[in-house]
Amino acid sequence: QQPVQSPQAVILREGEDAVINCSSSKALYSVHWYRQKHGEAPVFLMILLKGGEQKGHEKISASFNEKKQQSSLYLTASQLSYSGTYFCGTGTGRRALTFGSGTRLQVQP
């Protein structure tokens, strides 16, 4: 079952904040966040593990609510370079990630 991401798209001005949500119907061992620029490969941003360990980026943070099977990605003081499509990948019982359909983020000057 594919995780559900919200919102589907968001437009920001430089310096504004954004939150992207990822929700799963299955119990999660981990949540992985990626950013993809058009026509390029997804780039790893952050991983959140069951039990609270978090590894990733300095200027981007995230939370993982294991009980609610949800994760949120927080982008603060957005920059033009933050534009792209953000995907969450969820680690469940299967030994491969399942990705959401993505959130398109556009940061304008």
Add this chain to the structure above:
Amino acid sequence: DGGITQSPKYLFRKEGQNVTLSCEQNLNHDAMYWYRQDPGQGLRLIYYSQIVNDFQKGDIAEGYSVSREKKESFPLTVTSAQKNPTAFYLCASSRTSGRIDTQYFGPGTRLTVL
């Protein structure tokens, strides 16, 4: 530099032809994956391999085949049985099976059926 390479970057296929997409990694990763991405869509898992000579079907394996004869290589064949193969194909690898290990992606192959 360590990384994942995919070739070719662009591939054009006539209907009824089989084509093979290459994926090579020099990261010494055990696990490798193939995903398909359609315009405006997320990543859908085609096949994955946890170790050499072993692989499992993903969510959309019909019309595709893979092999894993070497640790560093995981080629994907798109067969004539795949009804709508035009898409962006991404290969990824991780140190071990991907539930908690970070997956790293190659640059992708864009396949177009003429």
